[in-house]
Amino acid sequence: MSDGADRRCYACDRSDEGPRARCECGDPLWFPVREPDEWPGASAEGGPSTPPGAGIRRYGSLLPVDPAPADLGAGGTPLIRAGRLDEVAGCRVWLKDEGQNPTGSFKDRGSAVGVAAVVGESGHERVGTVSHGNMALSTAAHAAAAGVECVVLVPADVPAARLSAIARFDPTIVRVRGDYGRLYRDALALGPERGIRFVNSDVPLRVAGQKTLAYELLDAAPDLDAIVLPVSSGGNASAVWKGLREGRAAGLVDELPRLYLVQAAACDPIASAFRRDEGAVTPTTPGETVAYSIANPDPPSGTRALAAVRDTGGAVVSVGDEGIRAARDRLARRAGVRAEAAAATPLVALDRLTDAGEIADDEAVACVVTGRGYGGTDGSEPDTPVVDRDGLAAALDA
Ligand SMILES: *Cc1c(COP(=O)(O)O)cnc(C)c1O
Numbered sequence: 001m002s003d004g005a006d007r008r009c010y011a012c013d014r015s016d017e018g019p020r021a022r023c024e025c026g027d028p029l030w031f032p033v034r035e036p037d038e039w040p041g042a043s044a045e046g047g048p049s050t051p052p053g054a055g056i057r058r059y060g061s062l063l064p065v066d067p068a069p070a071d072l073g074a075g076g077t078p079l080i081r082a083g084r085l086d087e088v089a090g091c092r093v094w095l096k097d098e099g100q101n102p103t104g105s106f107k108d109r110g111s112a113v114g115v116a117a118v119v120g121e122s123g124h125e126r127v128g129t130v131s132h133g134n135m136a137l138s139t140a141a142h143a144a145a146a147g148v149e150c151v152v153l154v155p156a157d158v159p160a161a162r163l164s165a166i167a168r169f170d171p172t173i174v175r176v177r178g179d180y181g182r183l184y185r186d187a188l189a190l191g192p193e194r195g196i197r198f199v200n201s202d203v204p205l206r207v208a209g210q211k212t213l214a215y216e217l218l219d220a221a222p223d224l225d226a227i228v229l230p231v232s233s234g235g236n237a238s239a240v241w242k243g244l245r246e247g248r249a250a251g252l253v254d255e256l257p258r259l260y261l262v263q264a265a266a267c268d269p270i271a272s273a274f275r276r277d278e279g280a281v282t283p284t285t286p287g288e289t290v291a292y293s294i295a296n297p298d299p300p301s302g303t304r305a306l307a308a309v310r311d312t313g314g315a316v317v318s319v320g321d322e323g324i325r326a327a328r329d330r331l332a333r334r335a336g337v338r339a340e341a342a343a344a345t346p347l348v349a350l351d352r353l354t355d356a357g358e359i360a361d362d363e364a365v366a367c368v369v370t371g372r373g374y375g376g377t378d379g380s381e382p383d384t385p386v387v388d389r390d391g392l393a394a395a396l397d398a
């Protein structure tokens with residue numbers, strides 16, 4: 001299936017028919033913001049009816065391609081009321097647990113749509129991506145299911161646990177040394193000549209799949225005051241913004257929830273631009289952080305993410321590694337949710353935002369837990385006692 005659909009620049013509104021990802025002006029393209037007459041799942045009388053599919057397929061009428069040929073069951077993740085986090089956070093907390101997607105991150109929403117577009121498309125025998133791990137894992141799994149060849153480009157220093165998880169799906173893996181931001185652009189430039197459709201983090205197809213995250217939030221909780229989301233390339237923030245605007249156009253809400261984005265302090269080009277009140281994001285030098293999945297020093301949709309924040313009245317904040325580790329533990333111990341470090345950053349940001357009075361204590365806030373992680377990859381051995389059987393009773397009384 002091919003998607004001949006029109007693409008539009010979010011910034012200058014120029015339209016573009018190609019499979020290109022970026023406008024002549026340099027900003028990213030997306031499919032035009034839709035104004036649906038009828039919201040999927042709503043009956044003619046406006047009441048709820050049985051949705052036509054589970055997960056992202058429920059919203060098939062609002063997607064540029066039918067994800068069915070590649071779908072592993074992306075989307076439809078739970079929105080969990082995490083009341084035991086309220087006291088520390090200082091507001092009413094919900095968790096959108098994207099770790100429950102088929103390969104453990106929200107990337108599956110975009111991969112299902114992106115890979116489905118390549119199935120049977122002439123001129124693209126292969127699908128590709130540039131990733132820190134989750135998107136490579138997700139793209140490779142969806143390509144395997146759809147029977148499409150897959151090429152993934154990862155940084156040379158990608159952690160071993162991630163590499164072996166990706167290799168299970170048997171894509172061609174290329175580890176590339178050097179500037180990760182440049183690699184994103186190199187891939188988009190090299191792909192067409194080689195018959196590889198790169199569905200990188202912020203390309204129109206991926207953004208189209210990922211906007212379903214916002215649809216689900218609006219459907220489950222139309223009176224949310226704010227959404228807090230980790231940001232790296234800015235692709236997912238763009239997708240959530242688009243989905244919220246489409247939900248508003250369909251009459252689901254009058255006012256958009258405020259969008260708060262979170263970066264790791266060691267690599268925070270979008271937060272820096274926000275603090276300096278600048279209109280565009282400039283690249284920084286990469287720094288080490290435990291939040292590996294969001295360490296992009298040159299975010300291709302950084303400026304679009306800034307626009308999303310300003311449009312909704314939110315903010316971009318950066319948080320340190322110590323807070324991130326503590327938040328990851330708090331998510332597990334007070335909400336039963338397993339998250340990788342990057343996905344725990346919203347909780348740290350929330351402490352900051354409620355302290356500053358940006359978010360009030362009676363407000364309803366959804367933290368997007370973007371990925372579940374690979375388990376035990378931080379190298380620490382939990383401190384647990386080992387006892388003999390005859391020491392069991394004593395151990396249970398301790
Ligand atoms: C990819 C990823 C992000 C960042 O998403 P962008 O679309 O690149 O901004 C955040 N968290 C996790 C777990 C990810 O895998």
Ligand SMILES: [Zn+2]
Nearest residue numbers: 009012023025
């Ligand atoms: Zn443009």
